Amino acid sequence: MKDISTSINKVDNEEKISGQAKYVADIKPEGMLYAFTVRAKIVKGKILNIEYPLLPEGYFVVDYRDIPGQNIVKVIFNDMPVFTEKEITYLYEPIALLVGPDKNVLSKLIEGVHIVYQEEEPLFDWIDSVVHYHFDKGEGKRAFSGKKIIEFNYETSYQEQAYIEPQGFIGYMDGEKTTLIGSIQCPYYVKKAVVQALGESEDNVRIIQATVGGAFGGKEEFPSLIGCQLAVALKKIRKPIQLIYEREEDMLVTTKRHPSRVHFKAAIKDNKIHALSADVGIDGGANIGLSGVVLSRALIACTGAYTIENLDISGDVFRTNTVPNGAFRGFGAPQMFFAIEMFIEHLALELGVDPLVFKKDILVKQGDYTSTMGIFRDPVLMPEMICKAMEVSNYQEKRINYDALDSYKGIGMSWFFHGCGFTGSGEKNIIKAKVRLKKEFDKVEILIAAVDMGQGVKTSFRKLVANILDIDIEQVIFNNPDTDAVPDSGPTVASRTMMIVGGLVARATEEVKKRWAEEKFIVEKEYEQPSYIKYDEEKFKGDAYPAYSWGVNVVEVEVDKFTYQVKINKSWSFYDIGKAIDERIVIGQADGGLAQGLAYGYLEVMNHKQGQIMQKNMTDYIIPTAMDMCPMETYLYENPYAYGPYGAKGVGELSLIGGAPAVAKAIEQAIKRRVFKIPVTPEYIMELIKNG
Amino acid sequence: MAKIKFKLNDKFVELDTDPNRRLLDVLRDDFNLTGPKEGCGEGECGACAVLMDQKIINSCCTPLANVIDKEIITIEGFSKTKKFEVIKDAYAKTGGVQCGFCTPGMIIATESLLNKNPHPTDFEIKIGLSGNLCRCTGYNLIIEAVKEAAKAGDGLW
Amino acid sequence: MVEAYLPKDLDECLKILNEKKVKIIAGGTDMLIQNRSHTGMSIGYRNDVLYINNLNELKNIYEDDAFVYIGAALSLEKIMESDIAPKLLKETILEMASPAIRHTATLAGNIGNASPAGDSLVSLYLMDAELEIRSINNTRRVFLKDFIKGVRKITLESDELITKVIIPKLMFEKAYFKKVGPRLSDAISKLSFAGAYQIYNNKITDIRIAFGAVNVTVVRDRLLEKKMIGKTIEELKGMIDLLTSWYDPLIVPIDDQRSNKVYRKEVAINLLREFIENLI
Structure with missing residues (x-):
């Protein structure tokens, strides 16, 4: 058998090089509407009044009042509203979506939104600590007494992910099922956030990954925000809607590396x-x-x-x-x-x-x-x-x-x-990754939520399974994750995809190998933390x-x-x-x-x-x-x-x-x-x- | 509104439309040619690149008025050529493709460069690709791909 | 929706200019960005526009004994490919934007924009470039330096069109353009510099110095240059501190998202030093 490291032609080369790969902006369902975001024009304060222009037939405002579930985006720490109701905490904070069929009309309407604010003094100094951690090793502070001390300060600035494809989703209602197709790293993050914002059952939310034009962490948690906004709009309007940022909006409002x-x-x-x-x-x-x-x-x-x-x-x-x-x-x-x-x-x-x-x-x-x-x-x-x-x-x-x-x-x-x-114990306590392999005749399908955002997941996972089974890579199927089809193998982040998810897939594949003679079956594996790993998050120990x-x-x-x-x-x-x-x-x-x-x-x-x-x-x-x-x-x-x-x-x-x-x-x-x-x-x- | 005629991927086309529209929108919306992408909308990233009279241009910065009687080739049209096959194989072989969003533009830039200069030096390749931003690769494998294409396609350009 | 005029030839173009109030668009690369609206929407021009890019009369380049004449709608790339365009101009163009932009952008467009960071302007000022400007009843010639009046301010009447950029044929011992951008290509200048000189019998017979993006428009001072003529290289090198003090008050850059005024000023002076130090 060949050394697995030996390179092969990436499975998505053909469609990407020829321009056939479908990114979210390339997907246009019949009768699709567009969504523009109404944003705060002040840095900090309260909204006293919003006056929307008279909307022509077929145009809609979607704001916090339309949220059927919780007005909070489920991330790790839940403190971001889907649409702000009153409090403005940063410039361009999202207030509402304006949705309709013609961008020319939308861009006029958005100019006609009048918001009265009560401005407050914004805070830019680093004084409001909202998370504080401390830990020691060895003698801790005591080790410094009586010793010669040398100290310096270091500073780093923002960095923008600058993926070449800006953020975006399109969505549509499939019966009662809110369906979003997006440029995302973490299908299940979006799903869980949408379920919470809509107050919906799991079965009525479906998230599908489009080809992703670069992410680098920028499409880890941010898409949950706009996914929720779009889902709320879909529930209200019940027509296909596109919410795609243009570069300037993306640069101004999406998350960046912490200074x-x-x-x-x-x-x-x-x-x-x-x-x-x-x-x-x-x-x-x-x-x-x-x-x-x-x-x-x-x-x-x-x-x-x-x-x-x-x-x-x-x-x-x-x-x-x-x-x-x-x-x-x-x-x-x-x-x-x-x-x-x-x-x-x-x-x-x-x-x-x-x-x-x-x-x-x-x-x-x-x-x-x-x-x-x-x-x-x-x-x-x-x-x-x-x-x-x-x-x-x-x-x-x-x-x-x-x-x-x-x-x-x-x-x-x-x-x-x-x-x-x-x-720490994130894998074990929060993520609990599951992977599934479906064997049918001479083919095996990999069912995981890992996203290929350019780093080659589709190729390397197919290769991994093919190699273990000693079969042709063509016999291994890997489609872009769709939460209706794949189990939650966790987000595509933290350099975990090959090591953790790949590890599980490899174990599942070993089982497939043993049972290869059977025609059709499914193998599932769930993450088990190596027994030696013990971590106390509070104490950093x-x-x-x-x-x-x-x-x-x-x-x-x-x-x-x-x-x-x-x-x-x-x-x-x-x-x-x-x-x-x-x-x-x-x-x-x-x-x-x-x-x-x-x-x-x-x-x-x-x-x-x-x-x-x-x-x-x-x-x-x-x-x-x-x-x-x-x-x-x-x-x-x-x-x-x-x-x-x-x-x-x-x-x-x-x-x-x-x-x-x-x-x-x-x-x-x-x-x-x-x-x-x-x-x-x-x-x-x-x-x-x-x-x- | 005006009648705008140009050649698109080997066919003459005529539209009755606003000459102030961007070529990129016309390609994507009217002809469903979604290979050219919008990355920045202001001529910095090159994801929207197409060939106009054999040379790379940014379709996001090109008003339709400036396309009259010109020949436009998008990645969809170019992908039917032998030169494309050579460039494609070179990109695949060197690993010049990651997320793929810049790739159609890079392929167009490669073609435009080799058209003018079939045997570019490393420095000339860098100049040729300098209007196409890629955030995934750090460019080295793309530069290798252009070199590989020039070598494998010797005589084609 | 604004009207777009698409003249078939120069006569029709001048006629439209005479009758209508329009914004002139050549390659359109910069105008489009300045008037960007949304993806899928027409360019958000605020006035009716006139497209001149299809006028073949404006796409030629030729020379006589004294000048090179460059048509207003000739692309930057075509100028670079031409055998008769001045070397300094070609080298400057290579520093501008990217191949894709150079294939459509024009010199006249860069001039009409009159941005303080317009790279070509620096070398064009250095070479005493002139413009041919036409209206339906008139043709005039004006020095570029007199045409540009400030940030995005030009002296072009509403019925007029830049038809040619006219560059004197000059001989220099050495001439170069140096762009200081935030990266090595495809970027707007933080500042730029052009320097050129001619020497005879060890004495300076012609010396020209221009700075871009450190004032509302290109900085070039002919009186200061005159004071250097007749000096030997050694004399000039010996008076470098004096020279920089001459230019100091002319260099009044600003802070913006690309750089700051302290840097722009210091580097502008450094580039002057570099130019003088490297005279041979």
């Missing part, structure tokens, strides 16, 4: 790090939503790829009157790894120790305790990966050469990991993740000494992802994640001014073009995880995490200054150079 601030303090003993304290703040925006979970992933990653015995860690989600922030590939880890990678480097320099020596000394080893006193159970290949990284990138020689004052060149290296799957993927990025840059513009010349990446189910797919994930991570570090600028996002289109929000990206060399390491299919661990998020610190360190060398925030823009570089 963060990290204050690190180290206690030094014998010129080594004895204890670390972190005070972490993230800006949740106007609703909490997923922010608490994002914060907890960030906090757990507080030591980076290093073992530090004594910890005193706390963090807050701050509520502000800005657009709610949410999931984005990496989910808190990119913020924290930037901060800790810079801090450890800065610490070594403060102590007069070669950063490489300093870091190697505390690098995590197999058997070490994690920040939450879990255990890194599997082998850690980092020393081997680092060694290779330094060799192929010629790191040390370049490091010496670029130290010359006028080189304006730099090389930077980051070390990082990603905890695979949900944090125990194994927060069943497994870890690891990475090393090396990045080489050049800074223009007249314009301070950064050019990335080359990158080298080294990833331990357990086992690649398809090498080319993994390389694609590696390249794409790194591009997003690098751009997060030096290119992508997003900010708000008085609650207004300033970069409202793709002209102003700058993501890399082909000209900006560098050649990328990627090396994969096998290090099988016992419960992953063929040993596979998480892939999707890992490659985004190391980009920002690697590029920031390379820029530090090029400009001979320390960097404390990202993105490291030319404007920031100028400031650093001028201020010495």
